[in-house]
Amino acid sequence: MLRRDFLFRCAALGGLRVGPSLTMADAARGFQQRIQSGTRETAWNEIGPFYKRLAPENPVMRRPGDAGLPLNVTGRIFDTRGNSVQHAKVEIWHADHHGLYDLDGYRFRATLNTDAEGKYRFESVMPGHYPDRVCQHIHYVVTAPGHKPLITQLYFATDPVFEGHPTRNYHRDPLVVSRELVRPVTLMGDPKEIVAEVGFELVLEVL
Ligand SMILES: [Fe+2]
Numbered sequence: 001m002l003r004r005d006f007l008f009r010c011a012a013l014g015g016l017r018v019g020p021s022l023t024m025a026d027a028a029r030g031f032q033q034r035i036q037s038g039t040r041e042t043a044w045n046e047i048g049p050f051y052k053r054l055a056p057e058n059p060v061m062r063r064p065g066d067a068g069l070p071l072n073v074t075g076r077i078f079d080t081r082g083n084s085v086q087h088a089k090v091e092i093w094h095a096d097h098h099g100l101y102d103l104d105g106y107r108f109r110a111t112l113n114t115d116a117e118g119k120y121r122f123e124s125v126m127p128g129h130y131p132d133r134v135c136q137h138i139h140y141v142v143t144a145p146g147h148k149p150l151i152t153q154l155y156f157a158t159d160p161v162f163e164g165h166p167t168r169n170y171h172r173d174p175l176v177v178s179r180e181l182v183r184p185v186t187l188m189g190d191p192k193e194i195v196a197e198v199g200f201e202l203v204l205e206v207l
Contacts, residue, residue, distance in 0.1 A: 039080055041205040043178035045153040048139055050101040055091060055109035059122040068097030068125035070193075073138070073154070075200040077118045079147060084118030085204055088144035092122065094137065099130030114144075126156070126196055134173035135159050140202070147204040154200045155182040 062070055077085040093109040095101050102108060108127075112120045127136045136159050142150040155166075155176055162169045166182040176182065186197045 039078060039082055039203050041080055041148070042150055042152055042202045043181055044151060045177060045181065046175055047141070047151045050093065050103065051091075051139065051141070052093065052103075052106070052109060055093065055106050055111045057111050057113070059110060059112055059120075061108050061110055061122060061124040066097070066125050068128065070195045071124050071126045071198065072121065072195055073124070073198050073200055074119070074121040075202060077114050077120070077142060077144070078201065078203045079206050080203060081206060084114075085144045085147065086114055086116050086118055088114040088118065088120075088142055088147075088204070090114065090120050091141040091143075093139050094124070094127040095130050097125055097128045099128035101130075129161075133175070135161050135176060140200075142202055142204060144204060146207055148207055150202060150204055152202070153181060154198070156185050156196075156198065157182050158185045158196075 077088045077090070079085055090112040091110070092112065093101070096108055108124060110122055112122060114120045124138075127138060129136060135155050138154040140150070140152050140154065142152075153175070155170070155173075157166045159166075159182075161172050162182070167179055170176045170179050170182050183198050183200055187194050188197050189195045
């Protein structure tokens, strides 16, 4: 069944509704064009000087007593055709709450693998600021067979540097080349145990 016919069937069965400004035919045409046009790859960002190979495959980097706001990051890897990328390798590393990188060991460094749906997650703490950089950030290197490697960084909309307006102020850090790398932060849990949750979807270019 064509995707267009599938949409019409969903509408007929009540599983899909379109708003008053759209006809069903317009909505189906727009949806089809959006799928065919694909998605742009995630913006590239500097790798920086603190990358280390062979970080442990441990998504739980946060330990009891670690300073800083607990942070859980979830996301999914897609390609530019909109397909999820399973078994991609996601290497991440960041400074601790005090803005220090572990150069001797592997604290706050991990190698993750996406699951069958292209999803990944890790548990850590919110990185601190450090003198050579303006914004809090987490570094990413994502690799997957058949795709162009992606080097980028995740930033946080709650960073004091943005003063609550990341769209207006993201360029205060000259390395933040794209607003899309700055992600909203959701605070979860109870007042005694607050956890910041952030979603970061990434898109790889197909080779
Ligand atoms: Fe860094």
